[in-house]
Amino acid sequence: MVHVYNCHPFSSQQIVQVEQEPGLVCCGGGALFVVAKGGCKVDVYNLEKEGCPLICRFATMGAVRSFHHSKIGDYLVTIEEKNSATYLRAYTNWRYQAEEKSRVGVRLLGHLLRGASMWGGVQMEIIEIPLSDRPVAVACCAVTGDLLVGCENSLILFTLRTQMQQNLHPSQQTLSSSLPKTQQNSGQSQTSNQNLFVLDFERSVILHLPKITPKQVALCAGFVAVQAELEVLVLKLEETSDAETLEEPSNISADFPEDQVDFLLIPGHQELLGDRAKDCDICVSIEKTGLEDRRHYSLSYALFRRFSPEYFQGCSVEETQLHSLQLYPMFSSNQSVSVDEPACVFCFFSLPTAGYLYSMKGGVELLSAYLYPEKVLGAVLTDHLLHVITKSALQCFTVRCAAVAARLEDPYIDTTMKACPPCSLEVCALRMQLFIGLQSLCIYGHHVVLHSTADSETPEQTGRSTPRKGRELKEHNRLAGIFLAVGIDPATSPALENLLSRPFLRKWTISSPKESSPSGHGWNLYVIDAVSPLALYQEMDEYSQSYAETNPQSHSLRHLLSEAHLLLRVAMLQMSTRQRAAEDEHSASVQTGAREGLANMEMERSELEEAFRLNCVQLGDCFSRASQKDCHLALPYYRMSGLSVTDVLARNRTLPSSPRAYGQGFLFYLKHFLLEETEHSLTQEAADEVINIINQSEPSMLVEVCCSPAMTNISPDRTLRILRHLEDTAGVSVPVTIAMATMMLRLGDLPQFKQLMERHAEMQLVYGFIEEPRLLLRGAGGSQRASVHPTALTRQMVTSHSGLLIAGMVALYENNKVQLEQADDVFKELGCQSSLQVDFWEAMLMASSCDAVIEELLFRLASVYIDRLTNSDTGSSPEHKPLKSAEDLINWSTHYGALHPWLTVLNPAHMTSSQHQVALHKLQALLCGSSFSVDSVAPLLERLSDETLWGLSLHLLCDTRRGQYGRSMEKLLDKCPQAIIAYANHQLQDKNMALWWEKLLPELCNRTRASPDNTILLAALKETLVVVAMEMSPAEFLELIPDDGTASYFLPHLLTCSQRHLLA
Amino acid sequence: MTTKTSLLKVILLGDGGVGKSSLMNRYVTNKFDAHLFHTIGVEFLNKDLEVDGHQVTLQIWDTAGQERFRSLRTPFYRGSDCCLLTFSVDDNQSFLNLGNWKKEFIYYADVKEPEKFPFVVLGNKLDVAERQVSTEEARQWCQENGDYNYYETSAKDATNVAVAFEEAVRRVLSMEERTDHLIPTDTVKLHRKPRSAGTCCS
Ligand SMILES: Nc1nc2c(ncn2[C@@H]2O[C@H](COP(=O)(O)OP(=O)(O)OP(=O)(O)O)[C@@H](O)[C@H]2O)c(=O)[nH]1
């Protein structure tokens, strides 16, 4: 269904005072170019001034067959004919031809060797562009000013070159053309620049397309489009640094198997998008021609569309021809037109019965197909509307370019943050304007130029003096006809009937006094001014009010608001383009005018933003009441509207008479808002209202909602009542109990709180926290970087349920509801860094299986233990009893090892404090475990002296872990020789066995020699000899006995050794 | 009422400094500048006039006579309807060069039947006292080369300037009558009239 909206896209019309019947018309750079029928003269009118006064008139060198204005470079390119030869020419500096009698310079393309035209000041100059083939069509790139020429079977690309020249006559007027990559103003503004840019073209690439005969061509930002009678091919031409691409011509051969040839003779309907277009049977080969040009080009297919003549009914085969090919760029609001490629490029072409709009960037796709109610002669695409003419009417359709641009510009669109009507939103037609005998249209900015001749085949239309009444009636019938054509019977809809009965030219002002007497000749040139997108938006907005009142759920309202939304997006895009241009100008010249202009724009912008917010409110309302699949869009639209939740609540408050009528969209919005971590907390009133709404519509979400930080002001007793009721109806659940406990806490009723918490076993409560983490932590379960804070419940649990708190935290961590860093923050906020936090780490070690986390925790814990041992840990509250003892950890955690037996010799029975002792045992257990990497804490251990036995024990553990047994034994012998045998028994085993005789025995021998009365050493020596005798052969043993040794001392050991050896 | 306006391309050739630009200025703007810069490349002007009841637009092409600008001017000889070979009566060399100019024109304009092409010869600077080329000499050259019309002009005091250009128009028109390949520049007509096949406009 095509919507037809009764909106007025046009505001006024004037008639251009042309003397002779126009043959060709085109516009650009604020000017309207008219070639009289069969003429060799171009009349240029100012489109931007009231009455369109003549700017200048200049002669062409031949009869113009087709022409085109380029915004960049402000040149006019023509295909001309003289004496049956066809020429291609570019007219530059034409604005200086105010005096018809001034000389015009002529030069060949590339012959720019001097400041020739400079001698006499700025002079109009014609660049003759010689071609070997006959030119058929031309097009200019709106971004670069490059020129594309379509010949019989080839396309030739000319790049625009600008050369700066010193103006030899500074007093003379200067060139005002807009230039690529420098200034993008339309040709109007005079710059006081003394340097002159002289234009030239360079032939850069020829594309040979032997199988297609171009009728029209288009060029935009590297996209090359060519249209034949029933085919359109769009290619992408890209500059590459790669020389290879040219050596191997991208000639896609059309070698088809023999049996397919018949099929190809009658081409059918075909649409090939993107890369697939290379499968079309049109081969393209590239020929580089730029002489000095060292660039290379690569070619790819972007779009191919072929229509078969019989594809369309209602048009004769001869009439079924493509027309109005256009490539259209659109810049996003944050990019600069002069530097960047356009964010979007669109391709439009049209049959008499239907138009097709494709988006070319970011994946080629058909945006919209326009089915015309009548045969269309010509169509022009603009930012927000597609203008088409039939023989007797000008009509506009909406376009989806802004929807594409918005998505390419903003990645947040189509998320819960932002929304925009879809690119696939059905297009609609706006009110048409009737004319007689329309021939052609062209558009500059908001000026639509129409050429009409009454000299057409419909004689009844020639009488232009038809009384108004009759004309209106005719319009009425025609519009009614269109409605019928698109499947709407106006009689069935009072709104449409009403529309049709309204006077047609509302808002339509006719400014030209000549309008009353144009019947002197049969032709006219009209300039119709289109209203701005904002004005059109306002009318749609007005229009939507009546819809909203009568049928707020209707699809039409939503469609209309979406259309209006896109208009605002276009207006904002246009605004930023203008603003950038103005800023450029402003920075170039400190004119007060420019500053005022900027201030005005600032006002306009805020007006636009206000309108945008309002539209988002309306769309939000629309979707919030919806219960269809799109209801989730209420969220992003309300968000973009900037409305507070309280405002949204108020807008969606239902009448007391209809109690359960909250829309799905509104509920979606509300839930999202509540589940999100916002700093914004509702007033008690609003929070209570929210609880009511949720209780009514989705009671299962009550606990979750109660946990929302937005709900902190909720009244606890009301909520308790609601939760109790929930429990009564839905049964007891742990999260509900905890939520109730929280409410009790808020009421200050600790006994009740405790009682509630005792209703469930600790493990069940932990599951309750996993189910609803936000009972414990605000912000939990959100993004990894979100800040997480303890709830009131958590604070309470620090003192009353610390074990449960730790278990809950570990469970949340293990279930990915909280990150380690976030947990750290929470403990910091709770003020229990060195108490509960350490318990948490220890508990985590028992639960975690992630190596990186374990390593981190081991280090942290070792540091804490060391701190405690050195007493530098002042923050620890002495009354806090660690949840886990060293024995617990050794028993339950694989990371804590059983204490080595020799440690008991070193460990004192009593230390200064039990805290100390616990820390020592835990650290020793860590060092005895296998997970812990000693190197990581070695620097910390340095701080500990080895003067004390416990200090020594830690150093020994470290050295031993590092394999420094010898050093350890020396230390032990020095400081605590009574432990040496316990140590050696435990550590010197298996492959370390040799240390008994290699290290320990010689060491003991030496030491006993020095102090022969040391019984501890002697006992140790004895023990050692027993072990050595067990392990060695008698010969080896003999070797080991020191020369000065007393034989009697060693003899028994030697004897055991020999006996054992003999037995073996 | 049917008026047909034709666009006639008339090209001025001749040595640098003989007064081509001055002649064009005099004819179109009726002004004379004693210190004119040499022309670089090619320039043209349009002038509407009526000759013997024919409304014509004369497109006068002024070229650079200096040899160094040869490559800039020759591409534009094509499509000329008449060529004005110009010399200065006080400069014999410019007169002697007329033959070369004619040859250059015929070569680059790609004239199909050179003997039928309308040339007009202008001897400029008639006002100067010291003549180097006599009227007889000039007449004789015209006679021998194809019976060209010859005018002695002065851009300085406007002698014979308009007459010479109008003669050029006449020569073209008499040619056109036989071949009829005029281009109407504007046709104010309300009824479609069948036109001969030679007309290239619709
Ligand atoms: N006395 C006199 N001087 C003339 C006449 N015509 C031209 N001159 C002068 O001769 C000089 C050259 O004249 P131009 O018109 O520039 O000569 P041109 O043929 O256009 O020369 P190029 O552009 O170099 O080919 C200028 O200084 C003129 O003032 C004339 O009829 N009489």
Ligand SMILES: [Mg+2]
């Ligand atoms: Mg000159």
